Amino acid sequence: MLNCSCKSxxxxxxxxxxxxxxxxxxxxxxxYYNIKIGLNCFLxxxxxxxxxxxxxxxxxxxxxSDKEIVLMLHGYGGSNxxxxxxxxxxxxxxxxxxxxxxxxxxxxxxxxxxESYEDAIEFFMGTISKFIExxxxxQKIILIGHSFGGFLAxxxxxxxxxxxxxxxxxSPAGGTYYDDSxxxxxxxxxxxxxxxxxxxxxxxxKWSEQITPQQLKDKWYGNYFIKKYLKxxxxxxxxxxxxxxxxxxxxxxxxxxxxxxxxxxxxxPRVIARGWDSIEYILTKHTKxxxxxxxxxxxxxxxxxxxxxxxxxAKTNNNIxxxxxxxxxxxxxxxxPKGVYEQLLIDxxxxxxxxxQQIVLS
Numbered sequence: 001m002l003n004c005s006c007k008s009x010x011x012x013x014x015x016x017x018x019x020x021x022x023x024x025x026x027x028x029x030x031x032y033y034n035i036k037i038g039l040n041c042f043l044x045x046x047x048x049x050x051x052x053x054x055x056x057x058x059x060x061x062x063x064x065s066d067k068e069i070v071l072m073l074h075g076y077g078g079s080n081x082x083x084x085x086x087x088x089x090x091x092x093x094x095x096x097x098x099x100x101x102x103x104x105x106x107x108x109x110x111x112x113x114x115e116s117y118e119d120a121i122e123f124f125m126g127t128i129s130k131f132i133e134x135x136x137x138x139q140k141i142i143l144i145g146h147s148f149g150g151f152l153a154x155x156x157x158x159x160x161x162x163x164x165x166x167x168x169x170x171s172p173a174g175g176t177y178y179d180d181s182x183x184x185x186x187x188x189x190x191x192x193x194x195x196x197x198x199x200x201x202x203x204x205x206k207w208s209e210q211i212t213p214q215q216l217k218d219k220w221y222g223n224y225f226i227k228k229y230l231k232x233x234x235x236x237x238x239x240x241x242x243x244x245x246x247x248x249x250x251x252x253x254x255x256x257x258x259x260x261x262x263x264x265x266x267x268x269p270r271v272i273a274r275g276w277d278s279i280e281y282i283l284t285k286h287t288k289x290x291x292x293x294x295x296x297x298x299x300x301x302x303x304x305x306x307x308x309x310x311x312x313x314a315k316t317n318n319n320i321x322x323x324x325x326x327x328x329x330x331x332x333x334x335x336x337p338k339g340v341y342e343q344l345l346i347d348x349x350x351x352x353x354x355x356x357q358q359i360v361l362s
Contacts, residue, residue, distance in 0.1 A: 022106060025247045026081060030060075032243050033084045040064060041091065045106075048130035050123070057131050058106035060098040062091035068165075068348075069136055072098040073128075075147030076173075076262050077213040079105030079251060082146070085337035086344075093345065097136060101149065102127040103258025105251060112258050117277075120261035124152050125159060132163060140165040142348065146333060147305070148173050148262060148271070154279040157295075158286040166351055167295045168344065169310075171330050174266050174273030175297075176309030177280040183267055200269070207268040212259035217252045226252075234334055270306055280309030287317065294351040295320045298343065300328030300335065323347070 013021070027037050035041050041062035048055055060080045070090065074082045080098040083090075090096050100107040102124060103114075113119050132141070143164045145153025150172025157167045169175075178186070187204065189197045216222040226248065230236045236244050266273055275281060283290065295317075297310040301324050313320045323343050328336040 022250045025243075025250045026106070029081055029243045029247045030084060030087070032240060034088050035062070035084065035091075041087075046131060046135055048127055048134060050126045050130060053111050055102055055108040055111075055127055057102055057108075057127065058100040059131075060087070061096065062087060062098075063093075063095040065095060067093065067095040068142065069139060070094045070096050070142045070144060071132070071136065072096065073101060073143075073145040073149030073153050074098070074105075075149050077104070077259065078149075081247065083333060085334055086341045089337075089341045090344075094142070099128075099131065101152070101258065103261075106254075107257070109255050109257035114258060114260045114264065117264050120258070120264040121155065121277075123258060124261070125156060128152070128156055129160060132160075142166045142168070144168040144170065144344075145172065146170040147330065148266075150175075151265070151273070151279065154282060158282045158290065161286070161290045161293060164293065166293065166348065168298065168347075169279070169296065170298045170333055170340070171300065171303050171305045172279055172297070173271040173305065174277065175279045176272065176306045176312075177275045177278045178272055179275045183272065183274075186269060186272070204268050207263060210260055210263045212256050214252050214254070214256050214259070233331065270304070272306060278309060280312055283313055283317075283320070291317065291319055293319060294347070296347055297322045298332060298340065299324055300330060300332040301326050302329040303332065305330055321347070 023043060026043065030037060030041075037043055041060070044059045044061060045056040046059055048057060058080070072080070072083050074080060079100045083098055087096065087098075103109060103112050112123065114123065141164050143153050143157055143166070145151070145168070147170070150169040151174040153167065154169060154172065157164055189200045192200060211219075217226065227245075230241060230244055230248070234244070262271070265277070273279070273281075283295070295313075297307075297314075297320070299305065299307055299310070299322070307322075310320075310322050314322050325332045325336050325339045325343065328339065333340045
C-alpha cells in the first residue's frame with residue numbers, strides 16, 4: 001500500500017494533480033495488458049444529469065466506431081479495468097464502452113443520496129440510462145454485466161429492452177427468487193458448527209454495519225485482506241501485482257460513493273435479492289417483452305454464486321441459455337479470460353445468424 005511519505009505529499013497536490021495521478025495509474029495498468037490509450041482506445045469522464053445534479057461517469061472506450069457496440073458493467077467495489085484481460089480481444093471485434101459504475105471507481109463520488117432501496121436502484125438506472133441516451137445512440141447494444149453489475153444490467157435490460165440486442169450476465173448477484181421466509185432460513189445459523197456460526201454471525205454484523213471497501217482499507221485487517229485478494233483470488237504476481245496494487249491504492253483513497261447500494265439492494269448471505277427484485281423474478285415478469293432477445297448466464301465451474309434462478313429461467317424460456325466456463329470461479333472474466341472471450345464471440349455470432357434467419361423467414 002502507499003507509504004506515509006506518499007500520503008503526506010499527496011495532501012499538497014491540487015485536485016487536478018490527484019486526478020492526473022489516478023489516471024496515470026490506470027493507464028499503466030491498461031498498458032500492462034497491451035491497451036494503448038490514444039490509439040483506438042480512450043479514457044473519458046462523461047457528464048450526465050440526474051435529478052438536477054451533474055455526475056461524471058469514468059469510461060474506457062475502445063475499438064472502431066463502426067463496430068457493434070458493447071456496454072460493460074463491472075462488479076461491486078471494482079471498476080472498468082476488471083475487464084482488462086479481455087479488452088485486447090474485444091476491441092478487435094467491437095466498439096467497447098466499459099464504465100466505472102456511477103459512484104464507484106473513478107466516477108463522481110459526491111452528492112449521492114443512498115438511504116433506501118428506491119434511492120439506490122433509481123440512482124443507477126437513472127444515471128446509466130442517461131449515459132446511454134447521451135453517448136450510445138447509433139445502434140442496439142450488447143449489454144454485459146458481472147456480479148453486482150450483472151444485477152444492475154438485468155434491471156436496466158427489463159426497463160429498456162428496446163435498447164439492447166443481447167444480454168450477458170457473468171456470475172450475476174441476486175439471480176434467484178427467495179421469499180422472506182426462505183431468506184430467514186438462509187440466515188439462520190443455529191445448526192452451524194460453533195466456529196462456523198461465530199464467523200457467519202460476525203460477517204453478518206459487518207454487512208449490517210455497511211462496511212465499504214474504502215472503510216475496510218482503514219481497518220487493521222484491511223490491507224491484509226486486500227493483498228490476499230489480489231494475490232490469491234486474482235492470482236497476481238510480480239509486475240502485474242504491482243500495477244494493480246498501485247491502481248487499487250489510488251481508487252480506495254477516494255471517498256465512499258455509491259458502495260452503500262450493495263447493502264440496500266441485496267441480502268446477506270451470498271448477495272441474494274429480495275424475491276420481487278431478483279433477476280429470476282424480473283425476467284419472468286417481463287417475458288413477453290424480451291422473449292426474442294438472447295440472454296446468456298455465464299458461471300465458472302467453481303463459482304459460488306447462486307445458479308438456481310438461472311436454471312429455473314432456462315427451463316421455461318428458449319431465449320435464456322446457461323454457459324459454464326471451465327477453470328474459473330466467480331471472477332471468471334479474470335480467472336479464465338480466454339474461455340470467456342471465446343464463448344462470448346461464439347454466442348454473439350450464433351445469435352446474430354439466428355436473427356438474420358428470422359428476418360429472411362419473415
